[in-house]
Amino acid sequence: MATQTQDAVTSAPGMPQLDFSTFSNQIFWLVVTLFVIYFVLSRIALPRISGALVDRADTITHDLAEAEDLKQRAIEAEKAYEQALAEARVEAQQINVAMRAEIQLQLDAELAKADLEISARTAEAGAALAAIRDSAINSVKDIAKLTAKEIISSMGGQADAKTITAAVTARMKG
Amino acid sequence: MATESHGEAEAGLVFHPMDQFQVTPLFGADKVEWFTITNVTLWMGLTIATIVLILVFGARGRALVPTRSQSIAELAYGFIYKMVEDVTGKDGVVFFPYIMTLFMFILVANFLGLLPMAFTTTSHIAVTAVMAMAVFLAVTIIGFVKNGFGFLAVFWISSAPLILRPILALIEIISYFVRPVSHSIRLAGNMMAGHAVIKVFAAFAPLVLISTGIGIVVTPLSILAITAIYALEVLVAFIQAYVFAILTCVYLRDALHPHH
Numbered sequence: 001m002a003t004q005t006q007d008a009v010t011s012a013p014g015m016p017q018l019d020f021s022t023f024s025n026q027i028f029w030l031v032v033t034l035f036v037i038y039f040v041l042s043r044i045a046l047p048r049i050s051g052a053l054v055d056r057a058d059t060i061t062h063d064l065a066e067a068e069d070l071k072q073r074a075i076e077a078e079k080a081y082e083q084a085l086a087e088a089r090v091e092a093q094q095i096n097v098a099m100r101a102e103i104q105l106q107l108d109a110e111l112a113k114a115d116l117e118i119s120a121r122t123a124e125a126g127a128a129l130a131a132i133r134d135s136a137i138n139s140v141k142d143i144a145k146l147t148a149k150e151i152i153s154s155m156g157g158q159a160d161a162k163t164i165t166a167a168v169t170a171r172m173k174g
Numbered sequence: 175m176a177t178e179s180h181g182e183a184e185a186g187l188v189f190h191p192m193d194q195f196q197v198t199p200l201f202g203a204d205k206v207e208w209f210t211i212t213n214v215t216l217w218m219g220l221t222i223a224t225i226v227l228i229l230v231f232g233a234r235g236r237a238l239v240p241t242r243s244q245s246i247a248e249l250a251y252g253f254i255y256k257m258v259e260d261v262t263g264k265d266g267v268v269f270f271p272y273i274m275t276l277f278m279f280i281l282v283a284n285f286l287g288l289l290p291m292a293f294t295t296t297s298h299i300a301v302t303a304v305m306a307m308a309v310f311l312a313v314t315i316i317g318f319v320k321n322g323f324g325f326l327a328v329f330w331i332s333s334a335p336l337i338l339r340p341i342l343a344l345i346e347i348i349s350y351f352v353r354p355v356s357h358s359i360r361l362a363g364n365m366m367a368g369h370a371v372i373k374v375f376a377a378f379a380p381l382v383l384i385s386t387g388i389g390i391v392v393t394p395l396s397i398l399a400i401t402a403i404y405a406l407e408v409l410v411a412f413i414q415a416y417v418f419a420i421l422t423c424v425y426l427r428d429a430l431h432p433h434h
Contacts, residue, residue, distance in 0.1 A: 015192060017299045017366065022197035024208035026300040033218040037225055037279055042271045045229035049251045052236040052244070059238055
């Protein structure tokens with residue numbers, strides 16, 4: 001420092017820091033400044049900032065508690081949902097079984113009815129068939145009698161109806 | 175500093191690295207009385223204004239989600255509050271507003287002093303010594319009020335061997351009374367040295383106008399050096415404010431808990 005001030009002789013009065021004539025001025029204004037800053041900080045700035053920080057901390061703890069509560073409720077809701085689902089499944093199973101049984105019953109009834117009808121129709125058809133067969137046999141008998149009568153007459157014989165009928169009947173049984 | 179080695183080249187260069195520290199009356203008074211409005215008044219006033227801007231207007235919103243300016247205020251508050259709490263303990267928190275006052279004043283004054291043409295109030299030993307003495311006296315009084323004569327235990331290191339204790343006590347007493355000196359000179363010295371060095375390099379910067387040959391090398395170098403030292407000074411401005419505040423906390427801890 002010393003060499004510098006010697007070179008720059010123009011105006012520098014050494015170190016202004018050691019110029020004691022300005023000390024009272026600096027100290028006075030420093031004390032005023034520090035008092036003002038202390039007043040502003042302790043009365044306005046610091047309570048305000050700490051208030052904001054406390055508010056924020058409160059809000060965060062409150063929100064976290066609320067979030068925890070909501071989470072609990074979500075878990076409960078999920079449980080209830082699971083239970084409802086299980087119940088619904090059981091019920092569906094029961095309905096399924098009941099429906100199956102009912103359908104089976106209905107089916108059995110229908111089948112029995114159909115069987116009855118089929119047997120009725122079969123009997124009816126059998127009767128019709130028998131009638132047709134009987135009439136066919138009678139026709140054959142008649143034709144046989146006529147034929148036999150004609151054959152006998154053409155051979156010059158004379159045959160009574162009774163004998164022919166007996167003979168045809170005996171042959172037909174054959 | 176380096177002026178002699180360069181010889182006659184900078185005959186036209188003017189070196190006034192210390193002029194920036196001069197206390198001058200603002201309104202043409204020819205004598206600096208204690209009440210005179212000087213550049214000290216101006217820059218201390220600007221310091222107050224800046225602190226009000228940051229901590230009062232910045233934190234005005236009290237928003238739940240802080241705005242940028244509110245974040246700065248809360249950051250400063252939280253930083254110093256945590257430091258006070260960590261260093262001095264729970265019972266030191268009552269002194270937080272005082273330490274915050276000192277820290278904010280030094281921090282803002284240091285940064286304002288880095289503006290071109292500014293006057294750095296914290297580069298004056300008168301300013302830093304008053305603050306350091308205030309801390310020293312306050313800490314000593316608090317120590318005796320809280321602990322009575324038990325405060326003297328701060329000099330009696332019970333963990334040391336008995337023979338060494340009187341010698342250590344002497345060293346402790348000396349170091350205790352040197353505290354305000356180191357506390358104040360550290361801050362003023364750092365501020366003054368950095369600003370003076372910048373000013374010296376600034377004086378070399380116009381060399382190219384006087385002597386083109388040497389100046390073509392020296393001028394860019396000195397501008398580069400100004401930039402580098404300015405960056406360093408930005409760091410120092412913060413660190414010195416922090417160091418002053420944390421040392422105050424350390425002294426306060428000794429006063430509150432004198433037993434090692």
